[in-house]
Amino acid sequence: MRLDIISIFPEYFAPLDVSLIGKARERGTLDVHVHQLRDWTHDVHKTVDDTPYGGGPGMVMKPEVWGEAIDAVAGDGAPRLIVPTPSGRPFTQELAQELAGEPWLLFACGRYEGIDSRVMEEYGSRLRVDEVGIGDYVLAGGEVAVLVMVEAIGRLLPGVLGNAQSAVDDSFAPGSMQNLVEGPVYTKPPVWRGHEVPEVLLSGHHGKIARWRRDQALRRTVRNRPELAAALDPDTLDKHDRKL
Numbered sequence: 442m443r444l445d446i447i448s449i450f451p452e453y454f455a456p457l458d459v460s461l462i463g464k465a466r467e468r469g470t471l472d473v474h475v476h477q478l479r480d481w482t483h484d485v486h487k488t489v490d491d492t493p494y495g496g497g498p499g500m501v502m503k504p505e506v507w508g509e510a511i512d513a514v515a516g517d518g519a520p521r522l523i524v525p526t527p528s529g530r531p532f533t534q535e536l537a538q539e540l541a542g543e544p545w546l547l548f549a550c551g552r553y554e555g556i557d558s559r560v561m562e563e564y565g566s567r568l569r570v571d572e573v574g575i576g577d578y579v580l581a582g583g584e585v586a587v588l589v590m591v592e593a594i595g596r597l598l599p600g601v602l603g604n605a606q607s608a609v610d611d612s613f614a615p616g617s618m619q620n621l622v623e624g625p626v627y628t629k630p631p632v633w634r635g636h637e638v639p640e641v642l643l644s645g646h647h648g649k650i651a652r653w654r655r656d657q658a659l660r661r662t663v664r665n666r667p668e669l670a671a672a673l674d675p676d677t678l679d680k681h682d683r684k685l
């Protein structure tokens with residue numbers, strides 16, 4: 442997968458050199474290119490923003506600069522254009538899975554009050570354009586949102602996770618974990634400061650362990666994410682689940 446990221450703060454993406462994503466880049470699973478938006482300005486101050494039409498606070502990012510940048514990076518190709526914004530569609534595990542199947546993603550990192558909407562209109566006619574949010578709060582720019590999305594997407598690529606099963610068991614993963622969060626996890630020692638590991642996990646009885654884990658996932662989902670629990674497909678709940 443090729444990833445292009447356009448930002449006025451390319452240094453935000455240094456973390457993509459480390460850990461899982463860094464190793465995926467070394468292996469060639471991920472081909473990441475970060476671009477400085479100001480490289481496509483033509484004035485001495487490298488201006489990327491201006492006051493909003495209609496008045497109001499803050500500044501809006503100029504369409505001309507973004508147009509030149511995206512034209513230069515995309516060329517005649519057809520990357521999927523992802524624009525992080527608080528007003529976008531929710532970024533979910535399902536969308537991460539979908540984006541992990543794309544050959545080329547181009548992330549446009551807005552700042553200030555956002556990018557002039559005509560940029561998304563312009564490219565919507567020839568590229569798949571998704572305005573995507575990572576939660577109901579406002580950041581200072583799209584860079585951190587891109588880091589979140591790149592990590593969530595990158596870990597789903599073949600060979601990135603040491604154990605591919607981990608992604609299947611992820612919270613929210615399509616299939617048996619749809620609309621479920623994961624339950625508690627434990628490792629050695631069996632007793633730590635008087636806290637014992639649940640006995641079933643030491644039993645070696647895989648059926649009972651799987652049942653216990655699902656119960657714990659359901660209980661945690663009901664407690665922490667009641668709106669997900671309400672959306673659980675009744676057909677996926679067996680009679681035992683319903684008793685919880």
Ligand SMILES: Nc1nc2cc(Br)ccc2s1
Pocket residue numbers: 525526527550551552553554555574575576578579580581582583584586
């Ligand atoms: N939650 C989010 N906040 C922001 C702010 C800006 Br400015 C750009 C993108 C995003 S995504």
